[in-house]
Amino acid sequence: MLTVKNLAHWYGKTGKPLYENVNLSFEDAKVYTIIGASGSGKTTFLAFIAGLDKPQSGEIFLDGENIEKIGATNYRKHKVAIVFQQYNLLAYMSALDNVLTALAVTDSEHKNDKQYVLDALAGVGIEAADAKKNVQQLSGGQQQRVAIIRAMLVDANIVIADEPTGNLDDENSAMIVKLFQNFAHEHHKTVIIVTHDTKIAQQGDVKIKLADRQFIAS
Amino acid sequence: MNYLKRSRLYLTHKKGQSLLMLLIMSAILVFVLSGIIIQNAAITATNNVTKSAGTTITVSANRDKMFSQMRSSSSKTKTLTTPTVANTKIAKAGNLSTVAYYNITNTASVNASSFDAVSTTTGTSSMGGGNMPGGGGGMSANSGDITVTGVSSTAHTATFTSNEAKLVSGRNIKASDANTKNVVIEKELATDNSVKVGDTITIKTTATSAKKLKLHVVGIYKAKTSSTGMPGNDPSNTIYTSYTLPASISGTAGKSSTVTYTLENSAKEKATTKQIKNIIASSAFSVSSDDASYQQLLQPMKNVQSFAKKIVWLVAIAGTIILGLIIILSVRTRQREIGVLVSLGESKLHIVGQLFTEMFMILIGAMVIATLLGGFVGNKVGNQLLSQQQTTSVSSTTTSGAPGGGAPSGNMPGGKTGGGMMTNQSNTSAANKKALKTLNTSITPSSVIKLGGMGLVIIALAVCVSAISILRLRPKDILIGE
Ligand SMILES: Nc1ncnc2c1ncn2[C@@H]1O[C@H](COP(=O)(O)OP(=O)(O)O)[C@@H](O)[C@H]1O
Numbered sequence: 001m002l003t004v005k006n007l008a009h010w011y012g013k014t015g016k017p018l019y020e021n022v023n024l025s026f027e028d029a030k031v032y033t034i035i036g037a038s039g040s041g042k043t044t045f046l047a048f049i050a051g052l053d054k055p056q057s058g059e060i061f062l063d064g065e066n067i068e069k070i071g072a073t074n075y076r077k078h079k080v081a082i083v084f085q086q087y088n089l090l091a092y093m094s095a096l097d098n099v100l101t102a103l104a105v106t107d108s109e110h111k112n113d114k115q116y117v118l119d120a121l122a123g124v125g126i127e128a129a130d131a132k133k134n135v136q137q138l139s140g141g142q143q144q145r146v147a148i149i150r151a152m153l154v155d156a157n158i159v160i161a162d163e164p165t166g167n168l169d170d171e172n173s174a175m176i177v178k179l180f181q182n183f184a185h186e187h188h189k190t191v192i193i194v195t196h197d198t199k200i201a202q203q204g205d206v207k208i209k210l211a212d213r214q215f216i217a218s
Numbered sequence: 219m220n221y222l223k224r225s226r227l228y229l230t231h232k233k234g235q236s237l238l239m240l241l242i243m244s245a246i247l248v249f250v251l252s253g254i255i256i257q258n259a260a261i262t263a264t265n266n267v268t269k270s271a272g273t274t275i276t277v278s279a280n281r282d283k284m285f286s287q288m289r290s291s292s293s294k295t296k297t298l299t300t301p302t303v304a305n306t307k308i309a310k311a312g313n314l315s316t317v318a319y320y321n322i323t324n325t326a327s328v329n330a331s332s333f334d335a336v337s338t339t340t341g342t343s344s345m346g347g348g349n350m351p352g353g354g355g356g357m358s359a360n361s362g363d364i365t366v367t368g369v370s371s372t373a374h375t376a377t378f379t380s381n382e383a384k385l386v387s388g389r390n391i392k393a394s395d396a397n398t399k400n401v402v403i404e405k406e407l408a409t410d411n412s413v414k415v416g417d418t419i420t421i422k423t424t425a426t427s428a429k430k431l432k433l434h435v436v437g438i439y440k441a442k443t444s445s446t447g448m449p450g451n452d453p454s455n456t457i458y459t460s461y462t463l464p465a466s467i468s469g470t471a472g473k474s475s476t477v478t479y480t481l482e483n484s485a486k487e488k489a490t491t492k493q494i495k496n497i498i499a500s501s502a503f504s505v506s507s508d509d510a511s512y513q514q515l516l517q518p519m520k521n522v523q524s525f526a527k528k529i530v531w532l533v534a535i536a537g538t539i540i541l542g543l544i545i546i547l548s549v550r551t552r553q554r555e556i557g558v559l560v561s562l563g564e565s566k567l568h569i570v571g572q573l574f575t576e577m578f579m580i581l582i583g584a585m586v587i588a589t590l591l592g593g594f595v596g597n598k599v600g601n602q603l604l605s606q607q608q609t610t611s612v613s614s615t616t617t618s619g620a621p622g623g624g625a626p627s628g629n630m631p632g633g634k635t636g637g638g639m640m641t642n643q644s645n646t647s648a649a650n651k652k653a654l655k656t657l658n659t660s661i662t663p664s665s666v667i668k669l670g671g672m673g674l675v676i677i678a679l680a681v682c683v684s685a686i687s688i689l690r691l692r693p694k695d696i697l698i699g700e
């Protein structure tokens with residue numbers, strides 16, 4: 001379980017806070033959606049729980065342990081995986097190598113298992129031939145599926161996605177949400193999806209709305 | 219070790235960029251290697267010069283002392299007495315390990331007896347060779363028309379080494395001629411008097427009670443200069459013998475007045491001079507070393523050496539800056555990639571390691587290219603540098619050598635401390651110069667290792683500089699930018 005306690009953040013020296021006194025909990029086996037207007041601070045928040053940035057004040061705990069104590073690199077490596085709107089795959093490799101690289105970096109037990117990766121990619125509709133092409137030759141939807149497989153195979157307990165369907169059509173979006181739901185429910189993972197699309201937001205097990213500098217769960 | 223694989227994937231994916239980097243790195247390394255090669259070659263050549271330049275140490279009369287002694291002399295007829303030193307002392311100094319060989323020179327003035335001296339002008343000068351600053355022994359007596367120059371070995375005598383005199387028949391005077399009356403005479407003198415190798419000639423000493431001496435002709439030499447322009451001192455009238463003969467004529471048997479030691483290694487000049495001084499142990503003698511020829515040979519080498527050193531440093535510094543800038547720029551274009559790796563949990567050290575590995579792989583390729591090209595460039599540049607250096611140094615010798623080493627120097631009896639030495643040195647350097655016309659600029663394993671070392675330092679510095687910008691990257695800003 002991921003717990004955010006008394007988090008507050010503002011940019012600049014005298015800037016007014018984006019939000020203060022944020023207290024949230026994210027449980028296993030659930031999909032959380034966070035919806036909010038552009039500029040409300042969704043991405044900023046994700047960066048904190050992803051260990052990519054630090055809030056001005058407040059603490060974040062994973063299963064009771066402060067993530068600062070876990071260490072940012074260690075936390076990113078073993079506890080959390082991120083899916084970005086722009087896919088953020090390594091452009092000089094194939095889909096297969098992208099996933100293998102992530103497995104190697106996170107020191108996964110499957111780090112040299114090509115077949116394991118190819119099977120997983122085939123499971124999201126990317127056949128071996130495509131998996132071995134340079135990743136930039138794949139469509140946006142395919143690339144985002146590669147990114148999701150990368151996030152899922154590294155064995156992190158928390159998967160965070162920032163507008164994962166932002167660049168995709170409805171069909172691909174629906175498919176990706178389904179992937180996240182299966183992953184959370186079947187593997188007992190925490191999935192946190194940030195979106196500004198109400199249709200996507202509706203599909204979360206827990207829906208959080210960020211408005212007027214408040215996170216309100218429903 | 220996943221970053222090794224990433225390096226390989228990156229380089230093979232970005233072929234054009236990798237090739238460009240390879241070219242830039244090769245260019246840098248070719249210059250570094252040329253510099254190293256030239257530097258090495260110049261160092262080797264310098265060491266050879268040190269060994270071969272034939273620095274000499276001359277023990278001869280301390281002239282100041284000699285003249286002041288003459289002035290303070292109480293006798294009515296003031297005579298210059300040339301000091302002598304025991305041959306045993308000379309030999310002892312000659313046995314020093316740093317001495318290659320030595321040549322004793324004693325001279326005496328005598329008169330022709332069984333033959334006629336060659337005369338360019340009528341009459342004989344009252345002073346003969348005595349007006350020469352370097353006049354050797356035997357000058358205190360009346361001058362005769364023949365100069366007997368006794369040496370340890372004519373082959374090592376300045377006039378012969380400089381080709382002022384050249385043996386045309388018979389043999390040279392050698393160390394084994396000591397205590398004999400074997401002589402080598404000039405061709406003109408021989409022809410005029412119909413003397414051949416194997417004949418015997420007779421001379422008369424200039425002492426009041428003149429003695430006759432029978433000399434055995436073992437060789438005939440030809441003097442290059444036909445006339446010295448000095449009356450009574452025709453080069454043809456110099457007879458070469460062993461150093462023992464003039465000494466016995468002058469009544470100083472077992473002693474000698476001048477000796478020149480030639481060193482094994484020019485670098486030992488100072489220490490050897492000191493040792494010889496201690497052995498001779500007489501204030502009547504001055505012990506002076508001459509390493510002008512050594513210095514003259516050394517200078518171009520040193521210039522090439524320091525130039526090569528500058529090339530290496532300049533190129534290395536410029537290369538580091540260029541590569542550093544390129545890597546910094548490429549890190550900028552690779553920010554997203556680096557951010558992704560960071561978000562996956564890759565340590566920044568490994569990311570720097572990946573950059574370093576990429577550069578290292580390019581370095582290996584560039585090393586191969588540089589090794590193929592560097593030898594060629596180094597050879598061309600090095601020899602060009604050397605020939606320029608030597609042209610300047612040779613022309614400067616010619617001008618400086620001329621006043622002292624002009625026409626009269628070669629055939630002066632006892633001219634050791636004067637012009638003769640000059641001839642000697644410029645000749646030695648001319649001989650050695652042949653060996654230094656080209657630098658041996660071959661690539662040795664050690665220069666390749668040195669190149670690899672420099673290459674590693676260059677890329678390490680360049681990667682370190684760019685690492686600063688990697689470590690400062692904030693992944694959030696890169697990855698989640700709008
Ligand atoms: N690095 C930054 N420095 C200053 N202001 C920032 C920075 N990042 C984001 N902001 C500002 O903070 C606010 C929230 O940004 P963000 O978290 O990206 O919003 P969202 O993802 O909800 O659109 C915006 O007004 C944005 O301009």
Ligand SMILES: [Mg+2]
Binds near residue numbers: 043
């Ligand atoms: Mg955002």
